[in-house]
Amino acid sequence: MNATNGSQPRPTHEVVIVGAGLGGIGAGVALRRIGVENFVLVDKWAKVGGTWLANTYPGVAVDIPSPVYNFSFQPRSHWSRFFAPGAELQRYAEEVVDRQGLRGKLRLGSGVVRGVFDEERDVWRIALEDGTEITARYVIGAVGGLEQPHNPDIPGIGDYTGKIMHSSRWDHDYDYRGKRVAVIGTGATALQVIPELAKEVAQLTVYQRRAIWIGPKVDFPMGPAANAVLNFAPLQRTVRFVGNVGVNAGLGAGLAISNYPRLTSMGMTAAETAMKAFLFSQVRDPELRRKLTPDYRFGCKRPSISNSYFKTFTLPQVDLVTETIEHFTPTGVVSADGREREFDMVLCATGFKVMEKGYTPPYPIYGRDGLELGEFWDEHRFQAYQGVSVPRFPNAFLIVGPYAYAPGSYIPLIESTSAHAARVIGEARRRGATRVEVRQQPHDEYFARMDRRAKRTHLFTQGCITSNTYYINYQGDGAAFRPSTQLEMYWENRHFPLDDYRYTAAAVRELQDAAS
Template sequence: MDTFGDKGAPDRTRPDHEVIVVGAGFGGIGTGIALQRKGIHDFIIVDKWDRVGGTWHANTYPGVAVDIPSFIYSFSYEQRGDWSRVFAPGSELRDYAESMVDKYGLRAKLRLSTTVVAAEFDDRHSLWRLRTDGGRELTARHIVLAIGGLERPKMPDIQGLNDFGGTLLHTAMWDHDVALRGKRVAVIGTGATALQLIPAIVEETGHLTVFQRTPIWVFPKNDAEVGALGRQILGRKRIRSALRVAGNLGTELAMSGMVVGPPWLTESGRRLAEGPIRRWMRRQVDDPVLRDKLTPRYGLGCKRPSMSNDYLKTFNRSDVSLVTDSIERITERGVITADGTEHEIDVLICATGFKLWDRGAIPPFPVRGRHGLDLERFWDERRYQSYQGVSVPGFPNAFTVTGPYGFVLGSYIWMIEATAAHLSRAIAEAKRRGATEIEIRQDVHDEYFERCLKRQEKNFLFTPVCAGSNTYYIDNKGDSPFRPSTHGEMYWQNRHFDLDVYRYSTGAPHPAAVAVRSEEVS
């Protein structure tokens, strides 16, 4: 096994920092603030980008915006009333992240343009060694992987993709120097990103072709500009908080309620909601054939829906084509579909999402725990699992913000606040006890994992209702590694768990951890 020591790294026995946070998106920023609130100030935040913001820095495609009202998609302790729109554009979310960094004194903690390429736990000295792309080694007693799920763009696995002679783009790697005016442009994908992109570029393109595999449920978007009066209203803390509570309750019922509610209630609620939404969708499209193609056959909630007042209407235009035949291959000139038609294009845009559950995607670099236990291999062989999305046995002093079974469907911000509170509380307790190692107990972790799997048994995602949805809510093992709970339960449990669910020590490996490693090797 290739270790840091093999590369001639100095044998440093004292860590450079108490904590290293990998990722400077909202997860990393929220973690930094949570650590400070627990009196932990010796930490740095490392990120591969040259600016903070994570997803909102990486994604700059036309039309990018938050799909949850801005006054909800913000930290509870840093609510704002000066958003330009109800659903703020992506640039404002990035600016919000920058303002958080400045307000909470995190600027000096940042180590930007620094890519972590490997992380390995040093059993002998009870610390983590991180290697960067510049060959430097960073060490810390604890690490926090604040790497979001929208981290690695996923290109479609289509024959001939690299043979395309025109311009090839992915929405997460947008090139603003590419001109679309008058061009024949094609978009592969009709998910939430495409819903924002397609109406934003259609006025510019000469002809737009959309390749659809699975139609998406579309809600009307009650968006509006927040004028002077709106900012004045949202500037009042009580009004803003009341709107936030109402929005949170609505999201709780509409999303997490669909997962954890009793089957008879979720089924009746889903059917009750589907009717008016389907009727609204059909009214947006003039042509009956197109209307039918754009209408989902799977149930509402099987995959993340989105909102747009313009997406469906776009297909009424004569300069827009919807293609539902499967793509056979890509040539130098365009796209050939299963019916033998070659669609000639100049620009090919892949709105095909991210490598969420793909092997090698999480974590995006090798992470080796006690005795070299590899996290990617562990999850690949044993299914995705972690305690409350934060801790995995065999990986002492390591925590995640967006780990398996940590995210309740809704706003990522709620999860970030919850998991950041959890891990900062655990690290602070280890510091209070004078422990050099902290690790989730195997029995506690297993009990939580089994409880999540048990709750999944009534999840409608695994019923015929969701057949054909191609949902990313289900991973490559057939599980749905989202937390099957309410946001209230997530909030409470992450802040009030018994601190003794963790094992604290001064470095002597626990026999259970050795057994895990032995089984993994065999």
Template structure:
């Protein structure tokens, strides 16, 4: 077996797992984990996903206008430059194609099983392995398990009276119906977040009337988007040093503009206030002669409280005659339309829910029960003790389990940058377990708690928990009032902490029955 976890024959009392590693999720998190396992010489792994194709968020989200909202050069893995991206901000179809590019470049296709939903998993303390259950009733065993289900996984539908009685078309942006003809329809959109600002201009192009129900406005900055010349694209693909310099420059910009201001804003409060005043002036400049509309669209919270958004069309869309911005609260939804608090009924044909996802909510993160040592269930533990994980990757009492997008793991910016860091962390720990002949690796309580305390201390001082973001309803703060979806650090600290964590922070143990027969390492090169 070509794997760095090559084992001696098991004793009669032992159980050999089906796989060394099972990765849950075939989005970029699972793909990145698969690459790191290949690089570590570990090839007996399986990536499972409930969907019919790979790509995760970029497979599910295909609504009109979907695209990355940070420069394309940073929304990619450092080791695999995208070959097809045509614009500074790549459209969704090209991002999905990039996922296929990485899978094929690293020979992951044969290690992926689609249309397979994980419904639960339990740690077997006696055998030192995980038993995962699928929606077909199958039980799959593995020595290690990696949760690579992204944060934007479970769509959130609005909890509005009567929504189930609406007789027209209801669609969530994460489940777009491309067979339905939206042209000439009266369309209503609930939500004005990062997804809605991409979708609304596209719907305005085809709707006979478009009504947008806004609970909270969003900060939008102009989108410096342009086609990437073929020569420039070739240089980016083939000249590694130049690509790394550009990525580093973008990283520094994000660290200062998002992580720096958000995490360390208490040291520079004037910058936040200045950005808010400047943003308001920018809105007025983009909507000349429409001061009342600009006021409706301008947030009363600071820029950076929510995920930064870019668009050249969003604000101007509301100046079109057939587009209406409604800021009155929705009272209920009837069979024919939406009723607002003032009693007005707006009749519609289509109701579009751009209402986001359930991020770090009880019962949805993780979206299946995981039972570790001593019968501890992960979701219940997080609900009771608050969301926490060492470097966003590992949790005490959950041996051989690693997370790609765990609590306090994501330094705001590019998810792919985080995935590189956390997947390398997991692969490094797994490979070290093989080197030591260990069948179980678990984060120790003390280093885990020290990391959690640091995140809590920093988190309490972040902009997201300050008065500047009090009315933002940001998903950066979960239902417990913690900024758990965000790692309160710079990208450099995220990279450093995951790449060079001390192995002394983990305990490595062998199952007693196999202590006399240690793991036999066989280092092999990554198969591509």
């Protein structure tokens, strides 16, 4: 590090952004808007894209309409489909990096293993996988919520000798064609991959713990005419606005109107009726329909859309097993009915560790007085002011923190929390501060408000607790979502009182300490 005026050294970077997915990219753009240029995006992967780089399983695609799933500062006017495949989203991330001039800010192929706040110098010390350390005045954590695979803890799984993989770590060197394949899980990922596997395998067995609510998917190729509309800026902005409102209403309406439980219940009943009708149109076998009908209310889990998922289970080579898995054997799986089925490959479409101890964040972070963030959250519950900042963790911000995400497209979330972090950093620069930390009172008030709202939503009042939804964590809290509209999320992250943070300078504190 280079010396500056006085005894305080200059950190390597003003800001380190951890993660080069869309969240990290959005944070980088927000920093450039306020004039910060000395920053770096660090990522364990060799390319940008985050979720859209890691998830390459057959059939992977965005479940938000493509014209909506892009940044306001760089809308994309050419998509292959209304719901674009995952590889196209990864290419979009590359396009944003290039157009926004972020290519030279990347440090890829070596992830973060530890972060420690140096209280004497007001800098973060970031240790990387390659053994090096970088320092920064500020750190922005942009590790996505769907990052750490949740591998099932099933007895004997380590003894299985066939091919086993998690959907987010797809092995493209393995040829599953003509093989006997099992899929564990029936969530959003399984919804996409199961129909694709069924086209190629000899036998497909799906182990379902709980059925999933599914509606039809209005998907189609985006031809020249549709893309021409998106290429006209006024129409494109209109499409993005209307689309975001619609997606937010579809995914988060029940959370936003939590003060009106009767209205919420009526809406859920209407949605359930429509989706049961869709299931009936796809599957005529009453026993199979029964198995594919959820035993929990609509909205307990993130709803999904597909035109091929239900029909796949009517194929002769596809079996749906609803008995619990008891254990693995070296060659297969034994279910609760005592039947053993042998497989060449087992795919774990079992989701991710969301708001779980040791995985959010996926590496230790030490703030003031040696406090570790994961341990703090485990002991005191997951919490963060506007989903961005936590007391006793100065100069640190989150893109997807507890109570940050108002359900809908992730893009408005990224732009909102990035704007929040950039606004605070910009104010600290203006005041000549070297340390900025959210005050306890506004943080506690936000946490109490979100917790109170969350506990009034259908997740806690309509029997969702037993649905195994990732919206409710192991502490019994709804920390994975913000019970509000995305409009509120957008507004509050841009207009919170700047004095909700405390701004101090290391040099001033040194003089005060010396005087005392």
